[in-house]
Amino acid sequence: MSSPGAITVDYKTINDDILRTLEPPTVKWLLLWLSAICCLCVGAYCWVYQILNGIGVAGITHPIMWGVYITDFVFWVGIAHSGTLISAVLFLFRAKWRVPIYRIAEAMTVFAVMTAGLFPIIHLGRPANFYWLLPYPNQRYLWVNFKSPLLWDVFAVSTYLTVSVLFFIIGLIPDIAAARDKATGVRKIIYTLTSLGWRGSHKQWRHYMAAYGFFAALATPLVLSVHSVVSWDFAMSNVPGWHTTIFPPYFVAGAIFSGLAMVMTITIPMRSAFSLEKYLTIWHYEKMSQLIMFTSGIVTYAYATEFFIAWYSQNPYEQYQFWFRPFGYLAPAFWTMVFCNCVAPLTLWWKKCRTNIAWLFVLSIIINIGMWFERFNIIVQSLTVEFIPAAWGPYNLSWIEAGITLGSFGWFFFWLLMFIKLFPSFSLTEIKEIAEVGPQESH
Amino acid sequence: MASDNFVIGHFADIASTRAAIQALRADGYDDELEAFYPFPEHGIEEDLFKGKKRSPVRRFTMLGGLVGCLGAFTFTSWMSVDYPLRVSAKPLVSIPAFVVVAFECTILLGAIFTLLSMFHFSKIPNFFRSPGYRRQFSSGTFGLVIRTPKDNSDVVKQRMESLGAEEVEVEYAG
Structure with a gap:
């Protein structure tokens, strides 16, 4: 008897089935791609409007200087995470269920980090000067402040982008070679160039596998470090609601949680569009669901810990912050998060739900909404009621921020669909x- | 100059390929034997590299990691002294804060060195025609190629056929 989720088709069929995804686009694909471009245009218009009129057109103002842009940044970095988790960490654990989904998860990582990287730049008053964040010799004789978590973040995110791109390319080379050997015309030329002349000889595979193992070994601590560093952007400051040591593991678990949900959101429609049910079986989705259940548990526990520590600390600012979250005027954001991240994933305890593809698709979208609100709560709620009440202030989301957020989805799906x-x-x-x-x- | 031929055998599965490799190596073919296969196969690798050195890529990963780590500690410390920014009365050279940058640079340079050394040892990019390679070898067929003197190619061809090759071709190697 074959093992669960086993693929029992011959090599040539696998080759043909997978390469069928490269056939000329269908009308459905074109419509999706055009809608992504429309969203992207909305975002681009809003950004240009903001550049021309100044950062004041966004809703961020004192005391909430980090609003939706940083929420979007953390959201997209989080989405990126499970790609590397699936490709590197599960590779080291030899988890077979990662195989059919890891490429699309890696692509998701690369495009999500590309999206995330835009937000700190969008958030700058003078975006053209973003390169001032890098330590480079300059005529002002200045160097950057290496003690700042924001600077750590520059290194963490740019390293993550570079390493994920390299890891992605290294995995793609033999596959592009297979595509090259079946392609004709312009595609043949593109694949010949991008496969770098890969032949799959025993000497090549030997170095390839050694390199692949090291890439996985290097990417594993990297994936854990990146979201930890992102969490230090908050935890290193003393804002009530941010200044906590549980942030790194809490952020990493949340990132994996949201990333896996995004993998489902993307692969479920692809699976039926390209008739790949024999490669992406229910068993694979059940495995992903189990990991989602696990990370949802960690995230729920982290939320509870935050409340417990607020009470236990006897710090009035911290206590007020955690009273404000569920009962303040931004409470709907908090309860949306609780419903989406803690309650809805509980359905996965039933096998019927874990194996129901339609429900998994709906749930994956619910989780992503919930994870966006999690970051919104951390950032906006904490800044709304900081220390002295005289310095408290509301947050007014502007249409520019909403447009740029929509544009980020357009940008992400534009690349992914291509x-x-x-x-x-x-x-x-x-x-x-x-x-x-x-x-x-x-x- | 003696002219050589490539004898190219197409094999259908891993078992027959491995059996053929073991037999051919027993016949004394070593460097002149090349295998092409569509996915990494540890068994084939084991048969072909028995008694040979491991891939040197690991040394370059190590080197890249060390360069990244030491380089990052050096530049963060030097820059912090060159442009002193006192933060919360902490020492100018605050090693714990620099660990994050050093960690990221270790991974970054380790990965870049790994990739470049892999490219170097696998001899890619290489856009020239690779003798003995067939398109089928990337889809689902396993290929064994032997470079042999022209007058010996019939013997090798027969040997490949006897070892279960589905098809055997002979290509002029020059």
């Missing part, structure tokens, strides 16, 4: 590797 049509979005090399085909020895 990638799906241009390069193999499922790793045919690794699917062949785990396929149980004909008479072969164990390996």
Whole structure:
């Protein structure tokens, strides 16, 4: 009997099935892509408007100097996380269920970090000077402040982007080579160039596998470090609601939680659009659901810990902050978060829900809404009621911020949809590797 | 100059490929034997690299990591002294704060060195035609290629056929 989720088709069928995703786009794909471009245009218009009129057109003002832009930044970095988790951490654990989803998860990582990276720049008063964040020799004889968590973040996010792109490319090379050998015309030229002349000889595979292992080993601590560093942007300051040591693990778990949900949001429609049910089985979704249940548990526990510590600390500012979150005027944001991240995922305790693809799709969107609100609560609620009541102030979301947030989704899906049509979005090399085909020895 | 041929055998599965490699290595073929396969196969690798050195890529990963780590500690410390910014009465060179930057640079340089050394040792990018390579080897067929003197190619061809090759081709190697 074959193992659960086993792929029992022969190599050539795998090759043909996966490369079928590269066939000319359907009307549905074109409509999706055009809607992504429309959202992107809205975002671009809003950003240009903000550049021309100044950062004042956004709703951020004293005391809430970090509003939706930083919420979006943390949200997108979080989305990026599970890509590396799936490709690197689960690779080291030899978890077979990662194989059909890891390429699309990696693509998601790369495009999500590309999206996240825009927000700190959008948030700058003078975005053209963003490179001042980097330590480079300049005529002002200035160097950056290496003791600032914001500077750590520059290093963490740029390293994460670079390493995820390299890891992504290294995994793609043999697959593009397979696509090259079937392609004709312009595509053949593109794939010949992008596969870098890969032949899959035993000498190449030997160095490739060594490098791949090291990449996974390097990316594993990196994935844990990036969201920890992002959480230090908050936790290193003494704002009530931010100044806490549980932030790094809490952020990392939340990131994996939201990222896995996004993998589901993306792969469920793809699976039916490209008829890939035999590669992405219910078993794979059940495994993802179990990880979502686990991370949802961690996130819920972290929320509870925050309330407990606020009470236990006897710090009136901290206590007020955690009274304000569920009962203040921004309470709907808090309760949305609790419903989406703590209550809705409880349905996954039933096998019926874990194996119901339609429900998983709906739930994955609910979770992503919840995770966006989690970051909104951390950032906006904490800044709304800080220390002295005279300095408290409300937050008024402006249409510019809403437009740019919509634009970020457009930007993300614009790249992702293009990638799906241009390069193999499922790793045919690794699917062949785990396929149980004909008479072969164990390996 | 003696002219050589490539004898190219197509094999259907891992088991027959491995059996053929073991037999050919027993026949004395070593460096002249090359295998092409569509996905990393540890068994084939084991058969071909028995008694040979491990991939040197790991040394470069180590080197990159060290360069990144030491480089980051050096530049953060030097820059903090060169442009002194007193923060909360902490020492100018605050190693714990620099650990984050050093950690990121370790990973970054480690990854870049790994990638470049992999490219170097795998001889990519290489856009020239690779002798003996066939398109099928990237989709689902396993290929064994032997470079042999022209007058010996019939013997090798027969040997490949006897080892279960589905198809055997001969290509002029020059």
